[in-house]
Amino acid sequence: MKKKNHVLVTGGAGYIGAHTVVELLNAGYEVTVIDSLERSELRIVEGIKSITGKEFSFHKIDCLDASAMKSLFEANQFDSVIHFAAYKSVNESVEKPLMYYQNNVGSLMTLLEAMKQYRVRDLIFSSSCTVYGQPDYIPVDESAPFKKAESPYGASKQLCEHILEDMATVGIRVASLRYFNPIGAHPSGLIGELPIGVPNNLVPYVTQTAAGVRAQLTVFGNDYDTPDGSCVRDFIHVCDVASAHVNAIQYLEDLKAGKVFEAFNLGTGKGVSVLELVQKFIEATGVNLNYKIGPRRPGDVEKVYANPEKIVKSLGWNPQYDLGQSLKHAWQWEKKIHGLS
Ligand code: UFG
Numbered sequence: 475m476k477k478k479n480h481v482l483v484t485g486g487a488g489y490i491g492a493h494t495v496v497e498l499l500n501a502g503y504e505v506t507v508i509d510s511l512e513r514s515e516l517r518i519v520e521g522i523k524s525i526t527g528k529e530f531s532f533h534k535i536d537c538l539d540a541s542a543m544k545s546l547f548e549a550n551q552f553d554s555v556i557h558f559a560a561y562k563s564v565n566e567s568v569e570k571p572l573m574y575y576q577n578n579v580g581s582l583m584t585l586l587e588a589m590k591q592y593r594v595r596d597l598i599f600s601s602s603c604t605v606y607g608q609p610d611y612i613p614v615d616e617s618a619p620f621k622k623a624e625s626p627y628g629a630s631k632q633l634c635e636h637i638l639e640d641m642a643t644v645g646i647r648v649a650s651l652r653y654f655n656p657i658g659a660h661p662s663g664l665i666g667e668l669p670i671g672v673p674n675n676l677v678p679y680v681t682q683t684a685a686g687v688r689a690q691l692t693v694f695g696n697d698y699d700t701p702d703g704s705c706v707r708d709f710i711h712v713c714d715v716a717s718a719h720v721n722a723i724q725y726l727e728d729l730k731a732g733k734v735f736e737a738f739n740l741g742t743g744k745g746v747s748v749l750e751l752v753q754k755f756i757e758a759t760g761v762n763l764n765y766k767i768g769p770r771r772p773g774d775v776e777k778v779y780a781n782p783e784k785i786v787k788s789l790g791w792n793p794q795y796d797l798g799q800s801l802k803h804a805w806q807w808e809k810k811i812h813g814l815s
Contacts, residue, residue, distance in 0.1 A: 480504040481723060482552045482594075484537050484585065485559030487514035489667040490600065490656055492522055493716035494556060496665070499526040501720050506550060509559070510536040514668060521665035537581035540588075547592040554596035554723050557585055560630070564604075564773070565674050567627035578630035582637060589646060596726040598719055599650040601635055601737065603708075603778055604628035606652075612745070613781035616652070616737045624773045639735045647734035649722040654708035654741030654780050656715045658800035659807035666807030667712075676748060677709070677801070681808035684761045691763060693748050695770035698777070704748035706777035708741035711795035711803070715740055721789035741780025742793050751797070758798040759805045 481498055485491040486507030492514075498505050499522070507519070511534055519532050535542045537559045560578045561567065567574040582599075589597065605628065606614050607621030623629035638648045657677040659666030669678045672688075683691045696703035718740050726734070746754075756763055785791050795803075 478502045478504060479553035479723070479727065480506065480551060482550070482555045483507045484555065484557045484581070485509055486532075487511060487516070487518045488558055490653070490712060490715055491556075491558035492518045492665045493660060493712045494558070494719045495522050495530065496525050496660065497713070497716045497720050499528040499530060503723075505530040506552070507532045508535040508537070508546065510534065512536070513670060518665050518668070525660060525662050525664050537584055538577065540584050543584055543588045544591070547588045547594070552592075552594045554598070554726065555585065555589060555594060556598040556719055556723070557582065558600045560600065562627065563674055564625045564627050567625050567630070571626035574626045574630050575633075578627075579633050579637070582634050586637070586641060586646065590644060595645060595647055596723070597638070597646055597648045598722045598726070599634065599638055599648055601650045601652045602628070602631045603652050603654045603739070603741065603780065605632050605635060606778065608775045609778060612777060613743055613779050614739070615781040616739055616784055624775070635737065642733040642735045647726050647729065648736070649726055650735070650737040651718060651722060651740045652737055653715055654710055654739070654778070656712045657709045658711045658713070658795065658803040660713060661803055663806045663810045666804070666810070676751065677804050680752065680755055680763065681804050683765070684755070684759070684763055684805065685808050685812055685814065687812070689764065691752070691765040692768035693752065693765055694768055694774060696749070696767045697770075700747055700777055702747050702749045705774055706745040706747050706779065708744060708779035709746055709751065709797060709800060710740065710742050710793060711800040714742075714793040714795055717794070718785060718789065718791045721791045725789050736788075738785040738789065739780040739782050740785060741782055743780055743782045745777060745779035746797060751801070754797050755801045755805070758801045761805065
């Protein structure tokens with residue numbers, strides 16, 4: 475068998491990063507992971523090793539550290555890079571915009587410098603459907619224009635995509651994956667998200683409420699122009715998000731010469747409301763959930779879900795898990811965190 479390429483994964487101990495490292499190792503890639511561990515823990519790295527039974531190099535490096543990045547690229551011959559390392563809290567970004575621009579844009583710039591200097595050509599970038607804002611039509615496809623970002627976090631993702639488009643002229647080829655709403659955890663129960671403090675996102679809030687960590691879930695608004703009045707999103711199992719990165723690496727590897735910046739929606743194409751998700755959680759886990767309807771959350775988009783045609787056709791990607799399985803896996807992970815059976 476042809477030796478598989480060597481992939482650098484930044485932020486590989488994070489939520490989507492860790493699940494992607496599992497998929498890469500299972501697909502036979504040589505993987506090097508860097509992570510600052512500022513927002514994750516070494517036990518996730520151990521979890522990846524337990525799931526795959528495979529070894530990989532791990533370095534505690536912050537992508538902003540230009541000299542550490544240079545040494546890393548000096549010591550390794552990478553064929554491609556997947557860049558996850560970034561902050562991702564919408565609320566926090568509103569409170570600390572500079573921190574978000576510095577970290578999210580700054581780390582990409584440092585990485586690109588190293589890639590350029592050491593002639594590493596292929597990059598998969600973690601983008602977000604937040605670049606679309608509230609699109610004029612749904613399901614949204616990749617040709618929809620960027621609307622004014624709802625938060626500095628969203629603006630940082632837009633900026634990064636602009637920078638990456640410009641990099642095509644210096645020979646860096648990019649697949650930018652625009653994630654919709656990743657949820658769930660690895661079916662093994664060995665890795666998952668480690669939310670810091672009170673979760674902003676729906677599913678960690680749901681599972682923490684079910685586990686008794688939070689008293690009650692508030693559904694933010696039931697007066698939207700949607701079938702049941704609550705917001706609509708495209709929830710996608712994190713392992714399906716992860717597997718798309720392997721397809722994207724393969725896609726770039728197989729390309730002939732030429733400039734490339736391609737964005738891909740990474741969602742299921744199914745719109746699910748917040749209230750539908752709550753019902754599905756109760757049905758899939760058999761656990762009751764204490765929830766109430768509250769006011770709208772400022773800045774929320776009413777409804778957004780993907781047209782995933784491009785990623786399905788161009789990358790040959792297909793999601794494997796449905797919503798019930800995603801929620802079961804999220805619950806299994808939550809129980810694991812608290813030592814519940
Ligand atoms: N929600 C609740 N109660 C909660 C938490 C969330 O009702 O306690 C609702 C929100 O109002 C929203 C839906 O659940 O309608 C999903 O909210 P999330 O915070 O889980 O996800 P968002 O769609 O708001 O945000 C996600 C990513 C962001 C990204 C954004 C782009 O977390 O990184 O999609 O739309 F910017």
